[in-house]
Amino acid sequence: MVEIATFAAGCFWGIEDVFMSLPGVVSTRVGYCGGHADNPTYRDVCSSATGHAEAVEVSFDPNQISYNDLLKVFWECHDPTQINRRGPDFGDQYRSAIFYHTEKQNEAALASRTELEKTCAFGGDIATQIVPATIFWEAEAYHQKCHQKNVASCGF
Numbered sequence: 001m002v003e004i005a006t007f008a009a010g011c012f013w014g015i016e017d018v019f020m021s022l023p024g025v026v027s028t029r030v031g032y033c034g035g036h037a038d039n040p041t042y043r044d045v046c047s048s049a050t051g052h053a054e055a056v057e058v059s060f061d062p063n064q065i066s067y068n069d070l071l072k073v074f075w076e077c078h079d080p081t082q083i084n085r086r087g088p089d090f091g092d093q094y095r096s097a098i099f100y101h102t103e104k105q106n107e108a109a110l111a112s113r114t115e116l117e118k119t120c121a122f123g124g125d126i127a128t129q130i131v132p133a134t135i136f137w138e139a140e141a142y143h144q145k146c147h148q149k150n151v152a153s154c155g156f
Contacts, residue, residue, distance in 0.1 A: 006099035008053035009078035010086025016056045018077045024065025029057050031138040045093045057136050071112045081124035099133035
């Protein structure tokens, strides 16, 4: 049985690389989540007019890797204190977000964030949104597994 998890942590190319390398992850795809427009394109999302975040959808086998393990990787692979940015990329499409698919995922995400806040692990307030998953709009084909293709510029 495969489960789905959806995360946003800046540019989706880098976060896809992190998750697709984990044992127990069956597949990944990058796309747009959390916005209000139907069928957004990369250009639409980059305009900040759609409200979507660049995200990665992770299909995983919970018998091989747990959702809590995915959360741990999520927190470790980016700075969740930054608002609407990661590195040189900025805009609401680069926000940090956990899009939960079940109440169990919501509870686990909230508990993991609370634990990190208690330990002051990041030295600042965590800005990560924890919100219900909305429709996941798959990004254009040239964005999928971009770094694996060794493309110098995965953009347009």
